[in-house]
């Protein structure tokens with residue numbers, strides 16, 4: 001058994017599963033959660049979903065699958081150092097993006113706009129919906145029936161109105177409390193991973209340059225060190241060396257700062273972590289400022305780059321058109337989704353029907369959404 005800190009999530013104190021199950025024979029409860037996620041359909045689809053670049057733009061860029069694996073790797077390392085529950089951290093990391101729409105943030109914004117009158121669309125909430133409701137793999141229950149701690153970690157943000165509908169995992173948003181440290185660590189590891197891989201992908205796509213990035217403190221500090229030690233290094237290796245070091249200093253800052261905060265707080269158990277009004281895990285103020293600067297830079301220079309914007313505007317037109325077409329005529333949906341649409345409509349009227357359409361669209365990969373758009377709108381396309 002690993003040596004857990006007093007405030008780590010430990011399965012003997014778990015708040016359990018929605019449907020009670022026998023204990024696993026050789027695995028921990030959180031290992032079982034992780035294994036269920038890896039075997040889910042939503043997890044496999046992450047391979048063909050993207051964050052910034054559309055999937056067919058090239059095989060070089062991160063997908064949500066490789067992103068989730070990077071987040072899991074960072075989270076596990078940090079969890080182990082802080083004597084947290086590594087299995088739970090890995091579970092939350094692998095599941096954190098399961099509810100994402102096709103086409104990254106553009107897709108999420110488009111679907112949220114479509115769902116405005118029907119309760120909106122939040123990708124965190126959708127990730128929870130995937131593991132609680134949408135996966136159809138077990139005879140005894142709907143969804144994956146994960147532990148409370150995994151579900152708590154997956155629901156990173158949530159509006160107050162949605163929190164009120166969610167019961168146990170929604171309560172902390174009403175009380176303004178925190179999740180366990182494993183969830184807090186994954187949230188920060190997610191930020192470390194995407195900031196750095198977006199720099200890497202942006203450079204590789206030729207949308208960002210090293211010269212531009214030297215305006216950024218976090219990048220420039222590592223650039224200067226690498227250049228001093230290896231003045232002749234070729235650009236690709238230099239880029240990777242800089243990014244590797246950026247990830248390292250950011251992760252070390254997170255571990256050191258969190259340790260300091262833990263030493264002050266001296267939490268006796270996970271519930272004392274949960275009862276705080278602020279997260280216990282975090283970066284130093286200096287690192288927060290540098291991360292903020294990098295984020296702003298990426299927003300202006302990468303996410304709003306005209307070549308990225310062309311793609312995201314196309315993506316949002318595709319999703320809005322699909323949504324309208326399906327909502328106006330659910331007969332266009334595949335049979336099983338028609339059935340869901342009718343069932344939800346019986347229970348919740350128009351909002352229910354719209355939710356079934358949003359579930360269908362959110363589950364699509366980038367390329368499936370493009371193909372489906374062709375099938376629905378291109379008269380030359382025979383389906």
Ligand code: MG
Nearest residue numbers: 067096097190
């Ligand atoms: Mg993420």
